[in-house]
Amino acid sequence: MTPNAASATSAPGRRGSPSRRSFLASTAVAAAAVAGGMPLLSACGASDSGSGGGTSGGKGETKLLPTYVANNVVTPDIPAKNGSAIGFTGKTDLAALKTSVPKKLGKGGKVTIMSPFWGSPPKSDNAYYRAMNDMIGVDVVWQNQDGNTYDQKLGAVLASSDVPDVVVVPSWNMGGKIPTAIINKFADLGPYLSGDKVKDYPNLAAIPTDAWRRCIIGGRLRGLPQPAPYVTGIVPFYRKDIFDKQGYHVPRSADEFTALCKEITDARAKRWACMDMKWTAFQIFGVLSGSEKPLGWNLVDGKMINRIETEEYLEALEWTRKLFAAGYVHPDALMGKNAPDPGPKFAAGEFLIYPNNISQWWSRTAEQAAQNPSYRIWGMDIFGHDGGDPRLWAEQPAGIFAFVNKKASESVIRDVLAVANVTAAPYGTKEYMATNYGVQGADYTVRNGVPVKTTQGNNEVLNAYVMVASPAATEAHPDFPDVARAQVEWQQRMGAFTRKSSFYGQMISEPDRYTDLGNDFEQLEDDITRGRKKISDMQQAVSDWKSKGGDRLRDWYKKLLDENGTAAG
Structure with missing residues (x-):
């Protein structure tokens, strides 16, 4: 429930209110909330x-x-x-x-x-x-x-x-x-x-x-x-009021999304399609969760696999890179994690799509209700990159x-x-x-x-x-009950495509020697998507990660699973 019907900001930590998870649902910081x-x-x-x-x-x-x-x-x-x-x-x-x-x-x-x-x-x-x-x-x-x-x-x-x-x-x-x-x-x-x-x-x-x-x-x-x-608590939000007015259709594949971005973007008119879509890319390409280290591991055909080793991970980064390279992404996103609050420019229509914590469904609605009554933020259903059903992964x-x-x-x-x-x-x-x-x-x-x-x-x-x-x-918003319904129904639709990875629901402590092993990956992801590094740099980083401890950490997780079992059910 949103504890405050008058303000669009509230205490971190409650699932129905703006949350620190909004800012921590990323690989290196490892928090999510959306997704924490x-x-x-x-x-x-x-x-x-x-x-x-x-x-x-x-x-x-x-x-x-x-x-x-x-x-x-x-x-x-x-x-x-x-x-x-x-x-x-x-x-x-x-x-x-x-x-x-x-x-x-x-x-x-x-x-x-x-x-x-x-x-x-x-x-x-x-x-x-x-x-x-x-x-x-x-x-x-x-x-x-x-x-x-x-x-x-x-x-x-x-x-x-x-x-x-x-x-x-x-x-x-x-x-x-x-x-x-x-x-x-x-x-x-x-x-x-x-x-x-x-x-x-x-x-x-x-x-x-x-x-x-x-x-x-x-x-x-x-x-x-x-x-x-x-x-997942990360929703691809869009301006439904503008979509309806302009006749834009919510995309159902990666290619449709890219085509929509091309249709929307007009840099001369200060209008771009989206902000950084990396979090959504990981979802539509079926990449294991990056919100917490143990969730990034899963047993596949008897072998423990980490999210950064998968083809889906590279495909998601490449797709996001292409959005930046084509000029579809708002210039603020080039600043990465230090980018300003997207709310005001989203409200002004400078961009029409951005991923963030589900709590913003209510908070953005509440902050715009008085001065912009036609404003309507809504959540896209996550799609599979090829137009099929998505493959999503559970958060803790x-x-x-x-x-x-x-x-x-x-x-x-x-x-x-x-x-x-x-x-x-x-x-x-x-x-x-x-x-x-x-x-x-x-x-x-x-x-x-x-x-x-x-x-x-x-x-x-x-x-x-x-x-x-x-x-x-x-979820309960007595001031905007339609938002509460939409949030829960979105979760239920996405939940139908959600799987639990091997260490879902458990508290895991990795050995101290591996604490910093994956610290540089988030920055490298952002360098790649913004064109400063190449996919081959990520492939080399993953190879280095394996030799510096990733393979030993894999064995450790496999032994952990063998000894303790899974709570995923």
């Missing part, structure tokens, strides 16, 4: 000469998982299907909100939580924090840290003896020594949540099993997850986790779980409304049945309680 991060963990499984590495979450560890019990408090308008989110397409009836936590589970204790925060953290004594703490029965004290430099703070805190009761760790911050620190510093929640024990916390029991599987680290259930759809089903200090007493752990049981309440409940909108009158008002954040709400109700745990991935 570099979830590297744990201490069991294959080893590599003492250099660390391993896996958790294989099929052999299913006994550690909480029992799944569907939450029937609220029925979604669109149930989940093919790995999609659930959807709600009506306005919010505040008088009809359900109660999912009938009594306070918190015992009045104090819990400190360190979490990334994007923006200026609010004062600790604000109406939102007070109301949430009273609802839960726990005195939560926030230790907000700058999300842009969170990995540095995280490393320092976990290396110290002064660790807060709860530490939130996004998957993209799980590099270096963080995985080992998580195993050494954080508690096993299995005694409280594994099997039927989770039934003491009904909202946690309703979190999808695959999201919990990602919390198995070092052979223990250690985390509380934010679930996400496993369908959770990407942000909260961990509890191993030194925490049982009473503190119980209070943390009380917090999580409220923050994981489903859309349409009082608890969800409080978690995502705050206090009516102070943090939001209601206009025509739509909750709208106030300035105070925009400053306070973000990056907070939602970071502890979340319900099943949800």
Whole structure:
């Protein structure tokens, strides 16, 4: 759900709001979201000469998982299907909100939580924090840290003896020594949540099993997850209003896309067809996911293959290169990752197609609604490059986790779980409304049945309680219900063509010696697509990668799969 119906920007991390995954869904940075991060963990499984590495979450560890019990408090308008989110397409009836936590589970204790925060953290004594703490029965004290430099703070805190009761760790911050620190510093929640024990916390029991599987680290259930759809989160967006007006047809093959680009582009009129389409190219050519290192490996005919070794990978780069070479791509894209926000020029019609996180379906709609009522951003269905069905690859089903200090007493752990049981309440409940909108009158008002954040709400109700745990991935935009429906239905259509690679759903820690092995590939991809390097340079880079450790890493992954199995099903 988009927690803010008035603003087109919101806290990173929620699947239905603008997300850091938008900027991290790329190979070297390895985050996606759309698509997220570099979830590297744990201490069991294959080893590599003492250099660390391993896996958790294989099929052999299913006994550690909480029992799944569907939450029937609220029925979604669109149930989940093919790995999609659930959807709600009506306005919010505040008088009809359900109660999912009938009594306070918190015992009045104090819990400190360190979490990334994007923006200026609010004062600790604000109406939102007070109301949430009273609802839960726990005195939560926030230790907000700058999300842009969170990995540095995280490393320092976990290396110290002064660790807060709860530490939130996004998957993209799980590099270096963080995985080992998580195993050494954080508690096993299995005694409280594994099997039927989770039934003491009904909202946690309703979190999808695959999201919990990602919390198995070092052979223990250690985390509380934010679930996400496993369908790709990167959508090829287009200006449907202009397409309709000009009679452009949505393409169904790579050749049709190229022909459309030629038809649209008129550089003299400052109109180009698209931005950098590399992410979409990887999708239409069926390239394994680059959002997380383990997802880039898959067992094919008994051999472990990496995405960069495939013909599809080279074909996707070559197709993207041709779009640049033909002049169909907006000049801003030549700047690569430092390009300005595409939103304003997309709204101005300077280009008509660009790939980005699915959250922008709502955020771009909301930001243009008042000044540009004819504006309509929409998502293309991904097509196979040859005009057939696409072959898409699943993303990880959770990407942000909260961990509890191993030194925490049982009473503190119980209070943390009380917090999580409220923050994981489903859309349409009082608890969800409080978690995502705050206090009516102070943090939001209601206009025509739509909750709208106030300035105070925009400053306070973000990056907070939602970071502890979340319900099943949800799309709900009471201000633009047609967008929520379109998002979920797009996911369901794309989910029908989505496969799970060998290490889907697991937490993987590669041995330290391979940490930097693939760091240069994203820059090389961009150099090739922009004509600064050639496909042959990529072929040489892949050859070098193999000899410098890629082949040994392949053997390591194969052994890992042999020993632990797959969770892909």
